[in-house]
Amino acid sequence: MSIEAAFAAPLWRWSGESAWHFLTVPEAVSDDIRSCVEPGPGFGSVRVTVTVGASTWETSVFPDAKSGRYLLPVKAGVRRKERIEDGDEVDVHLVVHV
Template sequence: MNDTVSAALPLTSWQGEKATYHLVIFTGPEAEALAGHALMQRLEFGRRAGFGSIKVTARIGATAWKTSVFPQKHQSQWVLLIGKKVMRAEGLAPGDTIEVAVTPV
């Protein structure tokens, strides 16, 4: 399953102890597709990646990078962290709705 999952998602921020993190959260059919990929990966390789994550190539606008998405709430939500370099390159700010595409690798 190497299908790209795309969605228009709000960019949110979360204040951690040491930094502010920017992220988007996949829910609904997009989260189900990612959970399906995680299941297939587990069946094929017999193990889970760190924190149940899936390695992906992410794309926002003209910027693409390799990263991971992380499951939340029993895989009904998947979190993609957005780094400062991507934020600057694409002119993003918290509250923006952005087109995000992730392709499992």
């Protein structure tokens, strides 16, 4: 079983020392993921396949306690290839593997 969703979200940079960049998964999609995922060990990450522009990759989304939503990391290679920077609105196609 899988969940598919398309959404747009602004790219933002983690405020810590690392240069991680993220997209915040919308509340409704986060709720759908949460409702289909069984709690397990670890910090609650969920495997996904992501498409942004011409780039498709596999990664994990993970819950953010502060916002109650899932966060999607966007690696540097994808940001360069797709020419996206902090604050850019990014169109995402997300497949959640549950």
